[in-house]
Amino acid sequence: xxxxxxxxxxxxxxxxxxxxxxxxxxxxxxxxxxxxxxxxxxxxxxxxxxxxxxxxxxxxxxxxxxxxxxxxxxxxxxxxxxxxxxxxxxxxxxxxxxxxxxxxxxxxxxxxxxxxxxxxxxxxxxxxxxxxxxxxxxxxxxxxxxxxxxxxxxxxxxxxxxxxxxxxxxxxxxxxxxxxxxxxxxxxxx
Amino acid sequence: xxxxxxxxxxxxxxxxxxxxxxxxxxxxxxxxxxxxxxxxxxxxxxxxxxxxxxxxxxxxxxxxxxxxxxxxxxxxxxxxxxxxxxxxxxxxxxxxxxxxxxxxxxxxxxxxxxxxxxxxxxxxxxxxxxxxxxxxxxxxxxxxxxxxxxxxxxxxxxxxxxxxxxxxxxxxxxxxxxxxxxxxxxxxxx
Numbered sequence: 249x250x251x252x253x254x255x256x257x258x259x260x261x262x263x264x265x266x267x268x269x270x271x272x273x274x275x276x277x278x279x280x281x282x283x284x285x286x287x288x289x290x291x292x293x294x295x296x297x298x299x300x301x302x303x304x305x306x307x308x309x310x311x312x313x314x315x316x317x318x319x320x321x322x323x324x325x326x327x328x329x330x331x332x333x334x335x336x337x338x339x340x341x342x343x344x345x346x347x348x349x350x351x352x353x354x355x356x357x358x359x360x361x362x363x364x365x366x367x368x369x370x371x372x373x374x375x376x377x378x379x380x381x382x383x384x385x386x387x388x389x390x391x392x393x394x395x396x397x398x399x400x401x402x403x404x405x406x407x408x409x410x411x412x413x414x415x416x417x418x419x420x421x422x423x424x425x426x427x428x429x430x431x432x433x434x435x436x437x438x
Numbered sequence: 439x440x441x442x443x444x445x446x447x448x449x450x451x452x453x454x455x456x457x458x459x460x461x462x463x464x465x466x467x468x469x470x471x472x473x474x475x476x477x478x479x480x481x482x483x484x485x486x487x488x489x490x491x492x493x494x495x496x497x498x499x500x501x502x503x504x505x506x507x508x509x510x511x512x513x514x515x516x517x518x519x520x521x522x523x524x525x526x527x528x529x530x531x532x533x534x535x536x537x538x539x540x541x542x543x544x545x546x547x548x549x550x551x552x553x554x555x556x557x558x559x560x561x562x563x564x565x566x567x568x569x570x571x572x573x574x575x576x577x578x579x580x581x582x583x584x585x586x587x588x589x590x591x592x593x594x595x596x597x598x599x600x601x602x603x604x605x606x607x608x609x610x611x612x613x614x615x616x617x618x619x620x621x622x623x624x625x626x627x628x
Contacts (some may be wrong), residue, residue: 277515277551280508307496307516311504318470325467326497361467 249289249423255282256402256424257434265430266376266407274373274401275308286423287315290371290399293421294320297396300366301325303388305355305380312401313371320369325362327355327384340390344383355383357391364392375400375422378409385418402426405437439479439613445472446592446614447624455620456566456597464563464591465498476613477505480561480589483611484510487586490556491515493578495545495570502591503561510559515551517574519543530580534573545573547581554582565590565612568599575608592616595627 259272271277290312299320304313305327317324330353338359345352362368370384381398388395395418403410403422406429410420425437449462461467480502493515494503500516507514520543528549535542552558560574571588578585585608593600593612596619600610615627 271548272550276518276548277513278504278507279513280504281511283504284508307500307518310497310500311514314468314470314473314501314504317468318474321471323467323469324501328466328497358461358466360462 251285252282252401252424253436255279260434262429262432262434268402268404268426268429268434270374270402274311278311280311283311283315284318285315286312286401287317287319289423290316290369290421291319293399294369294396297369298367299369299396301362301368301393302371303327303357303362303368303384304371305329305384308373309371312373312399316369316371316399323361325357327357327387329353329355340387342383342386344379345377346380355380355387357384357387359391362388362391362393366391366393367396368393369396370398372398372400374402374404375409375413375420376404376407378407378413381409381413385413385416397421399423403437441475442472442591442614443626445469450624452619452622452624458592458594458616458619458624460564460592464501468501470501473501473505474508475505476502476591477507477509479613480506480559480611481509483589484559484586487559488557489559489586491552491558491583492561493517493547493552493558493574494561495519495574498563499561502563502589506559506561506589513551515547517545517547517577519545530577532573532576534569535567536570545570545577547574547577549581552578552581552583556581556583557586558583559586560588562588562590564592564594565599565603565610566594566597568597568603571599571603575603575606587611589613593627 261269302317397419427437428435492507587609617627618625
């Protein structure tokens, strides 16, 4: 994934020992061509699984998840972060803290779009503490769907999120891993 | 756009005279292949414009906007709905009411990604009252960028949003128009 590391080095901004700002490539501006390549990578890694849907959480997860769903030829679901008018009725809901927003939010998925006949792949942009991903995993369990795994563009390996999910027996594929941000520079984990 | 009308008729749910739930095709689940076709349509309609960036507002605008940015070969910016850790610093901000959420939110765009050298195309999923779109237009004006126009997947022509924006002299292209939802059925405007 040297092409992805190169873009992150060029455009990422280390804000603290915990926070890497990727607004220029993932969280506020995205290069659609780069996203499509990200999607092809995830589709390849999970090509042996009988995936029926890709799921992510709004908002930054949507570009890589849509690219992956396109590459796999399946629908994309984006979990909403709070109930809106259109989502009243039958939904699964999990309350999760948000690392970057510093607040607690509800993530919501309509029962209409996820059930025991589905085999789902979670895609997210960055995994840090993994609270949102674990919330989504609980929703998938409740729905009775199979979980093929979790694909993340950037894994911060110095935070516990991905490890705690692997410890649940879930396959986690990250395209790049960041081991350390101290000293103001990015130290890759591989 | 008969293919798009067909999908909306099959999967849309009329909730009231004002609200058409498009969770199955636009707001919660999306078909990436359909979105890519939407993107190609917008790219074709605005092909004469020297567009440098596509901009939308999180979250439902992201799939059609990413597809359009991909078709045009330019970056996508998604305005954030509130300040997050990563967006501190220099940003443009506009306060807008949200029709579906029933609340007021701030939409925020970093100055890093939008300036007077840009020619931007706004893409959104649905236009009703147009508050969010007008907020984004004010941000683009402040940035000094040129505005090529606004592309919306679904225009509710019985609400004032698109008309008020056309009255500002801005080109608005909608793929399908809905004239009426009374009686529980969709009445197309063309």
